[in-house]
Amino acid sequence: MLxxxxxxFITSLQVKKYRELHSxxxxxxxxxxxxxxxxxxxxxxxxxxxxxxxxxxTLLATLQPNLQEVTPxxxxxxxxxxxxxxxxxxxxxxxxxxxxxxxxxxxxxxxDDIRDPGNLGTIIRIADWFGIRRIIxxxxxxxxxxxxxVQGTMGSIARVSVKYLPLVSFLSSIPADLPxxxxxxxxxxxxxxxxxPDAIVIIGNESYGISDDVALFVTQRIFIPGNHTLDPSSxxxxxxxxxxxxxxxxxxxxxxxxxxxxxxxTNM
Amino acid sequence: MLxxxxxxFITSLQVKKYRELHSxxxxxxxxxxxxxxxxxxxxxxxxxxxxxxxxxxTLLATLQPNLQEVTPxxxxxxxxxxxxxxxxxxxxxxxxxxxxxxxxxxxxxxxDDIRDPGNLGTIIRIADWFGIRRIIxxxxxxxxxxxxxVQGTMGSIARVSVKYLPLVSFLSSIPADLPxxxxxxxxxxxxxxxxxPDAIVIIGNESYGISDDVALFVTQRIFIPGNHTLDPSSxxxxxxxxxxxxxxxxxxxxxxxxxxxxxxxTNM
Numbered sequence: 001m002l003x004x005x006x007x008x009f010i011t012s013l014q015v016k017k018y019r020e021l022h023s024x025x026x027x028x029x030x031x032x033x034x035x036x037x038x039x040x041x042x043x044x045x046x047x048x049x050x051x052x053x054x055x056x057x058t059l060l061a062t063l064q065p066n067l068q069e070v071t072p073x074x075x076x077x078x079x080x081x082x083x084x085x086x087x088x089x090x091x092x093x094x095x096x097x098x099x100x101x102x103x104x105x106x107x108x109x110x111x112d113d114i115r116d117p118g119n120l121g122t123i124i125r126i127a128d129w130f131g132i133r134r135i136i137x138x139x140x141x142x143x144x145x146x147x148x149x150v151q152g153t154m155g156s157i158a159r160v161s162v163k164y165l166p167l168v169s170f171l172s173s174i175p176a177d178l179p180x181x182x183x184x185x186x187x188x189x190x191x192x193x194x195x196x197p198d199a200i201v202i203i204g205n206e207s208y209g210i211s212d213d214v215a216l217f218v219t220q221r222i223f224i225p226g227n228h229t230l231d232p233s234s235x236x237x238x239x240x241x242x243x244x245x246x247x248x249x250x251x252x253x254x255x256x257x258x259x260x261x262x263x264x265x266t267n268m
Numbered sequence: 269m270l271x272x273x274x275x276x277f278i279t280s281l282q283v284k285k286y287r288e289l290h291s292x293x294x295x296x297x298x299x300x301x302x303x304x305x306x307x308x309x310x311x312x313x314x315x316x317x318x319x320x321x322x323x324x325x326t327l328l329a330t331l332q333p334n335l336q337e338v339t340p341x342x343x344x345x346x347x348x349x350x351x352x353x354x355x356x357x358x359x360x361x362x363x364x365x366x367x368x369x370x371x372x373x374x375x376x377x378x379x380d381d382i383r384d385p386g387n388l389g390t391i392i393r394i395a396d397w398f399g400i401r402r403i404i405x406x407x408x409x410x411x412x413x414x415x416x417x418v419q420g421t422m423g424s425i426a427r428v429s430v431k432y433l434p435l436v437s438f439l440s441s442i443p444a445d446l447p448x449x450x451x452x453x454x455x456x457x458x459x460x461x462x463x464x465p466d467a468i469v470i471i472g473n474e475s476y477g478i479s480d481d482v483a484l485f486v487t488q489r490i491f492i493p494g495n496h497t498l499d500p501s502s503x504x505x506x507x508x509x510x511x512x513x514x515x516x517x518x519x520x521x522x523x524x525x526x527x528x529x530x531x532x533x534t535n536m
Contacts, residue, residue, distance in 0.1 A: 125505050126508065129504055129507075130504075131499065131504060192526075226398065231399065237396040237397040247515050248519045251516045254459075255459040258498070
């Protein structure tokens with residue numbers, strides 16, 4: 001049975017201040033909890049209904065996490081979801097004291113002030129799909145351990161390294177010859193760019209795009225041509241959602257690796 | 269001043285049953301309301317704070333919609349958003365009795381049971397960006413006039429035709445030589461496909477993909493290669509979000525139009 005103190009502690013983790021205070025965050029849902037159990041993250045305690053415990057008894061017997069059996073109505077007191085799932089885990093926030101980032105090989109995504117938790121979660125899932133293992137977030141980007149971010153990653157959070165750094169000093173520290181692509185509403189047509197596989201890609205804020213001080217580091221402005229590019233007299237959406245733009249950009253890098261344009265060599 | 273009956277009526281439109289009963293839906297936020305005012309949709313009544321009325325007085329004097337001035341606290345009683353915006357409009361659901369769809373020219377998106385309102389809204393916004401003017405939804409797809417769909421389209425709903433049809437009979441009625449692409453987790457690598465510009469593209473349900481009876485109409489299965497395609501020993505996300513997959517597929521059709529691969533002709 002859950003004590004009131006436990007309920008208070010768990011629900012407090014919906015708020016960033018308490019996640020930082022306790023170095024813990026919440027993961028809900030069977031797939032997500034199993035992904036964390038199989039990752040480098042330390043799962044502190046699992047609250048689950050008896051059916052979930054039985055279904056996963058072999059794994060639980062091997063890993064021996066802290067378990068507490070709860071009823072569905074107890075879960076509904078601690079869930080952050082509209083409909084509670086059969087399991088909720090408290091996971092330890094890893095202690096990342098090492099802020100060095102090796103950007104030499106492959107793509108590094110840089111997020112300049114992404115505010116929507118759904119967008120950050122989706123971007124992490126996209127990165128994972130395309131094998132992008134590094135994301136650097138501005139310190140104003142929504143917290144990685146916000147429950148909506150964690151849920152939105154669908155488990156990809158366990159496979160992608162996400163660090164929060166002051167972007168200007170981070171971008172000042174990268175090799176001078178590394179291409180830095182930035183997505184803008186005007187720039188070079190992404191379908192015609194010779195995208196380098198070892199590079200930085202900067203994605204801007206949902207409303208304001210890439211901030212001026214970060215834009216100074218961009219060596220190539222790219223854009224995704226909308227319908228008005230084909231037909232300037234037509235009206236169309238003013239912009240794409242930040243996660244959608246990220247998906248299209250990552251896809252373009254990926255297609256270049258898999259199907260390099262004729263006559264062009266890639267170094268992978 | 270809003271009457272209790274008005275509040276009850278407006279908030280009832282959060283629910284599909286009452287939207288259908290009254291043939292009305294809700295749009296909130298200045299940009300969205302202005303997009304509807306400038307579209308073929310009939311805006312029934314606008315509830316706004318005095319500042320919004322003043323800012324848009326020229327347009328309102330021209331269009332003369334029904335206006336009712338409200339206070340921010342009244343708006344907070346009728347909003348469906350976490351934070352109410354300065355304006356909320358009641359819009360008439362257009363009477364679409366014509367179920368014919370001309371699929372001969374350009375792309376037609378077919379959504380097989382998209383359930384998440386955020387996904388449908390984002391897909392409509394993507395279609396608008398890429399100049400795709402027709403979306404056919406299965407009758408099990410989330411309601412177009414769900415407030416979260418309307419908000420998610422960011423105004424694109426006013427520019428894209430969305431119809432709900434039984435997919436099997438719709439797909440039975442299309443020309444036999446029209447390519448029907450379907451997104452699957454296995455199929456032909458989308459980056460290597462010779463995508464035809466006049467075609468149907470089917471996007472499946474978030475969890476279950478394209479249903480079996482609809483899949484029978486697919487003439488080419490396509491997939492977006494994930495990291496495991498480059499490196500089979502790696503783990504990566506199991507799937508992409510449905511809206512993200514739609515974005516990448518639409519982008520591939522668009523790049524083929526703008527930069528047709530050498531030696532290949534397009535008919536646009």
